[in-house]
Amino acid sequence: MKRFLEKFGDLLVVSACAAATIAYVVDAQAKSRSVENLAFIVPLAIAILGLCLLVAVTRRRPAGAVGEAEATTQSEGGAANAALPFYCFGLLVAYVLSIPHIGFDLANMVFVALFVWLQAARQPLHALLFGALFGLGAAWAFQMILPYRLPMTLL
Amino acid sequence: MWIDFSALDGALSLLGGSWMAWAVVPLGLMIGLIFGAIPGMQTSMAMAIFLPATLYMDFLSAMLFLTAIFTGGGFGGGISSILIGIPGTSTAVATTFDGYPMTRKGQHNEALGAALFSSCVGMLFSYVILFLTIGFLASFVLNFGPLEMLMVALWGVTLIGILGGKSFSKGLLAGLFGLLLGTIGTSPIGVTRGTFGIPDLLDGIPVVPAMLGLFAVSELISLTQRDYIVGSEDSRRLNFGRIIAGFGMAMRYPGTLLQGSVMGALIGAIPGVGSSVSNLASYAEARRRDPNPESFGQGNPKGVVAAESANSSSEGGSMVTLLALGLPGGGGTAVMLAAFAAHNITGGPKFIRDQTDIVYAIILGNMAQAFLLLLLGLFTIHFISALVKVPIRYLTAAVLVMSVTGAYALTGNMLGPYVLIAFGALGWLMRRFNYSIAAMVVGLLMGSLCDTNLVYVYQISGGDWQYLFERPLALALALLLVVCVAVVPMLRWYRGLSAAAAQAGRKPA
Numbered sequence: 001m002k003r004f005l006e007k008f009g010d011l012l013v014v015s016a017c018a019a020a021t022i023a024y025v026v027d028a029q030a031k032s033r034s035v036e037n038l039a040f041i042v043p044l045a046i047a048i049l050g051l052c053l054l055v056a057v058t059r060r061r062p063a064g065a066v067g068e069a070e071a072t073t074q075s076e077g078g079a080a081n082a083a084l085p086f087y088c089f090g091l092l093v094a095y096v097l098s099i100p101h102i103g104f105d106l107a108n109m110v111f112v113a114l115f116v117w118l119q120a121a122r123q124p125l126h127a128l129l130f131g132a133l134f135g136l137g138a139a140w141a142f143q144m145i146l147p148y149r150l151p152m153t154l155l
Numbered sequence: 156m157w158i159d160f161s162a163l164d165g166a167l168s169l170l171g172g173s174w175m176a177w178a179v180v181p182l183g184l185m186i187g188l189i190f191g192a193i194p195g196m197q198t199s200m201a202m203a204i205f206l207p208a209t210l211y212m213d214f215l216s217a218m219l220f221l222t223a224i225f226t227g228g229g230f231g232g233g234i235s236s237i238l239i240g241i242p243g244t245s246t247a248v249a250t251t252f253d254g255y256p257m258t259r260k261g262q263h264n265e266a267l268g269a270a271l272f273s274s275c276v277g278m279l280f281s282y283v284i285l286f287l288t289i290g291f292l293a294s295f296v297l298n299f300g301p302l303e304m305l306m307v308a309l310w311g312v313t314l315i316g317i318l319g320g321k322s323f324s325k326g327l328l329a330g331l332f333g334l335l336l337g338t339i340g341t342s343p344i345g346v347t348r349g350t351f352g353i354p355d356l357l358d359g360i361p362v363v364p365a366m367l368g369l370f371a372v373s374e375l376i377s378l379t380q381r382d383y384i385v386g387s388e389d390s391r392r393l394n395f396g397r398i399i400a401g402f403g404m405a406m407r408y409p410g411t412l413l414q415g416s417v418m419g420a421l422i423g424a425i426p427g428v429g430s431s432v433s434n435l436a437s438y439a440e441a442r443r444r445d446p447n448p449e450s451f452g453q454g455n456p457k458g459v460v461a462a463e464s465a466n467s468s469s470e471g472g473s474m475v476t477l478l479a480l481g482l483p484g485g486g487g488t489a490v491m492l493a494a495f496a497a498h499n500i501t502g503g504p505k506f507i508r509d510q511t512d513i514v515y516a517i518i519l520g521n522m523a524q525a526f527l528l529l530l531l532g533l534f535t536i537h538f539i540s541a542l543v544k545v546p547i548r549y550l551t552a553a554v555l556v557m558s559v560t561g562a563y564a565l566t567g568n569m570l571g572p573y574v575l576i577a578f579g580a581l582g583w584l585m586r587r588f589n590y591s592i593a594a595m596v597v598g599l600l601m602g603s604l605c606d607t608n609l610v611y612v613y614q615i616s617g618g619d620w621q622y623l624f625e626r627p628l629a630l631a632l633a634l635l636l637v638v639c640v641a642v643v644p645m646l647r648w649y650r651g652l653s654a655a656a657a658q659a660g661r662k663p664a
Contacts, residue, residue, distance in 0.1 A: 010588050017332055024335065028348040036344045039613055040606040044335055051328040058324065088379045089580065092372070096559060096572045104560060112552045119379060119548040134553055142560045145211070148567065150560075 010059045014052040021048045087118055103153035104142070108135030158290060165512030166519055175216045176516075180524055183223025184531050190224070191231020192539045193550060194241045198228025199486030199593075200371045204554060206363050206490055206497070207561040214498045215513055219520045221494055222470070225487045226524050229467040230274040230532055231539065237266045237459070238540055246466040249438035253451060253458030260454050264394045268401015269456050270463040271532045273412060276405075277464035279525040280416035281423070281471025285478075286518045292479040293507035301611035302623070304480075304503075306632035308601045308608070311426040311482040313636055316594035318425075323644045329585060330594035336360055337602015343610045355570045362493050362599055364562035364574040369592050370486060371558045372575060373582025375551045393537050404456050411441050411457050415464030422465070423472025426484040426597075433472075437465030471521070478507060478514060482601070489596045496600075 025045045029038060095111035102110075113131025117124055136155070143150050170176060183205075190201035202224050209217035232247030237254035250270060257266035299307070316330030317323050339349035340359030350356040405412065415437040422433035441461035442451040451458050473484040481503030483489040495502045500510075507514050562571030582592055616622035623630055 009584070013584050013588055013590070014328075017328065021332070021335060023351075024339070024349045027351065028342075028346075031348055032342075032344075032346040034344065034346075035618065036610045036613060037342055037346045037348070040609045041335060041338055041348075044331060048328065048331050048335060051324050051331065054324045055322075055328060084379045085376045085583070089376050089583070092376070092555060092559075092579070093576055096569075096576050099559075099563075099572065100569060104563075108556050108560075112556060115552040115555070116548050120546070130549060130552075135556065138553070138556050138560060142564065145208070146564055150563070 011056055014055045018049055018052040021045045021052075084118065088115060091115055091118065100151060103139075103151045103155075105136055105139040105155045106153045108139050111135070158287070159511050159515075162511035163515050166515035169215060169512060169516040170520060170523075173213070173215060175212060176219050176520060179212065179216050179220040180223045180520070180527060181531060183220040184227040184524065184528055185535065187224040187227020187229070188231040188234075188532065188535065188539050189227075189542060191228035191247075192234040192243045192542065193545075193547070194235055194239075194243055196550070196554070197244055197370065197374060197486070198225060198232070198246075199490060200374060200554075201228060202487055202490040203363065203366045203370045204557055204561060206366075206494060207564045209494055210497055210565070214500060215516055215520075217494050217498060218491065218517050219524075221491050222474075222517070222521050223524055225470055225491075226278060226467070226521070226528055227531075228487075229278065229470060230271055230463070230528060232466070233270040233274065233459075233463055234267065234536065234539055237263055237270060246434055246469070247462070249434040249462035250459055250466075252438060252462070253453070253455050254462075256452065256454035257456065257459065262454065264397030265401040265404050265456070266459055267393070267536060268398040269405040269459050270401075271398070271529065271536075272402040272405040273415065273460045273463035274467040274532075275525045275529045276412050277416045277419055277466070277468035278470055278528070279522055280413075280464075281420040281468035282474075282518050282521045282525070284420050285471045285474055286515070286522075288475070289478060289507060289514060289518070290511075292475065293504050293511075296479050296504040297508060299504065299628070300626065301608040301615070302626050302629040303632065305605055305608040305612060306629050306636065307480050307482055308605050310632055310636045310639070311476070311480075311484070312594065312598050312601055313639055314426045315485070315597050316591055317639065317643045321589045323647060325589055326591040326594050327640075329590040329592070330598045333595035333598020334602040334605060335598075336365075337599045338606045340603075343607045355566075355568070359603060360599065361562075361566050361571060361574050362496070363565050364571040365578040365599060366490060366493060366596055367558045367562055368575040368578025368580075369582035369585075369596055371554060372579025373586050373592070375555055375558075376579065376583050377586060378547055378551050393540060395533075398533060398536065405460050408457050408460050411460045412464050414440060414444075415461045416468040419465035419468030420472040423469030423484070424475045425472075426476055426482060433469045434462040434466040437461045474518075474521075477502060478517075479504060481506070481604075483597050486593045486596060489593065489600055492600055 022045070025041060028041055031037070091111065091114055095107055098107045098110075109131050111131075112135045113127045116130055117127035120127065139150070139152065140155055143152070143155060186201055186205060187198055190196045191198050202221050205224060206221070209220055212220065228244060229246060232242055232244035233250040233254065235241050235243040236247040236250040237258055240251055240255035240258070242248045242251050254266045254270065257263060312330040312334060313327060316326035316328075318326070337359070339356060341347050341357055347357060418437045418440065419433040422436060438458055438461050441457055442448045445451065445457060473488050476482045476484050477488045477491060481492065481501065483492045492502055500506060559572050559575060562575040563569065565571050585592055585595065612622070623633065
């Protein structure tokens with residue numbers, strides 16, 4: 001995954017950017033072809049597509065910027081796990097998706113405990129305790145501030 | 156006369172009659188100090204995270220709260236630079252050069268004192284300059300029509316894109332893509348575009364959750380690979396008296412203080428440049444002018460004074476473009492512009508003309524913040540230096556929960572957290588591949604404004620492009636835009652060639 005990202009990541013980013021731009025312009029011109037509707041976004045889209053092409057053509061080889069950034073991170077973090085950001089981001093997505101079902105209080109507790117545990121597997125008790133205290137505390141504090149009810153299970 | 160004394164009187168009444176405005180300032184300063192001091196946590200991230208809280212404040216209190224975070228972060232970044240040799244924020248890089256060597260020599264108390272005093276002086280200086288010039292700037296900018304505003308916004312986004320990042324094309328691409336995303340929703344003529352059937356997007360992408368994703372989530376996820384641990388050196392003890400002695404140390408270099416403050420204010424006013432550059436430029440200038448430049452990097456207090464006075468005075472400089480033009484120069488001021496929008500206020504010359512008392516109140520409140528920072532910084536430095544040593548995994552988890560809940564609080568439904576996740580992923584990719592996050596955010600904020608102004612221009616001119624020649628100021632701004640786009644890559648290319656030639660010259664034959 002890491003090698004694939006290093007090799008093709010830049011290309012994937014500009015491809016996604018170009019695809020989103022084209023989809024937006026197609027949608028906009030389907031809604032209205034008036035000059036007022038397209039005067040700003042069409043020239044802007046052309047400039048974006050031109051820059052996407054420029055970035056794709058002039059992109060550096062994998063050993064360039066990404067490799068250097070990675071090396072810095074590794075040295076700063078000691079025994080850093082390259083896959084950890086992916087796991088953490090996956091956990092964050094799962095946390096957000098779970099909120100409508102289990103509420104902020106429970107979701108906060110589980111997310112914080114797992115997030116801390118993922119980065120410090122030797123201290124599960126610390127993770128659990130911090131998750132319970134901070135997760136519940138944050139949900140309670142926000143509920144006190146906001147004028148409407150947040151989705152909750154326990155509180 | 157550029158100072159409106161009746162508005163000044165109104166500003167003093169506003170500040171004197173609002174307990175809320177003063178209650179939130181120490182809180183904001185503390186948040187800024189903490190986020191600034193922890194490596195990896197940026198001040199703009201703190202401002203974005205706490206932006207939802209400002210929805211329940213009046214506009215003046217909201218602005219003072221956000222500027223207090225900005226101010227606290229300015230000095231907070233210097234604390235970890237000095238104590239552990241890791242800049243807390245990008246604005247405190249140059250503070251590390253002499254601050255950390257001072258710590259190694261056992262002068263960390265004096266270094267912290269000098270940094271705190273210089274930050275306060277720099278900030279005060281920049282807001283005094285802003286106070287004296289804002290009236291003139293507003294009267295000048297009031298002549299701007301839609302074409303000029305369009306050109307200013309495009310110039311700002313372009314400049315942030317090409318100067319803020321490592322790559323010209325990627326920076327510009329981030330800014331322009333941000334502009335495009337900023338036009339999603341209902342257009343100025345009532346056409347719905349780019350919503351792809353999602354009714355929640357009719358009002359456009361919710362900017363604050365998007366900013367939270369770009370600034371906070373992307374950075375926090377990157378931080379999961381790091382843990383800044385201070386080893387045996389963490390036992391350094393802080394001494395109140397010696398920190399105050401550091402104030403005196405900074406006062407011994409009034410020329411360096413003034414030079415840093417002036418450079419910071421000027422550089423801070425340029426969109427896309429700001430305090431990240433001003434602290435380095437001021438440090439380099441102080442070193443160049445010094446009779447003993449070799450002492451820099453070895454623990455010369457002048458280095459700390461030059462860097463800290465410049466990065467703090469950049470704040471006032473960046474407020475010039477925000478208040479006078481409604482154009483944010485970077486991440487922090489972009490969050491402030493979002494706060495303007497959240498309170499249904501449009502920044503720019505009309506805001507200064509119509510609500511001069513509030514503008515003066517913001518400026519005067521910030522001058523008072525400089526003195527409060529001096530006190531609060533002095534009394535909380537022990538606590539903050541201890542917090543720097545807390546394992547970052549606890550802090551990232553806590554801040555992520557606050558970001559997600561804050562995003563929900565802003566939209567009142569799950570759209571906020573979903574946008575936060577989407578932009579968090581986008582921001583993480585952008586950071587990984589060196590795209591400018593600040594340019595994307597400013598583009599997102601400016602997209603709708605550019606679109607609306609272009610529609611006005613089209614309607615005023617009847618579609619005749621020669622209208623540009625009837626507006627000399629707009630023409631000058633357009634030329635400036637072209638020059639920026641043409642000159643910056645040429646300069647970078649030339650520098651690259653020179654560096655390559657120098658390297659080739661060093662290689663043995």
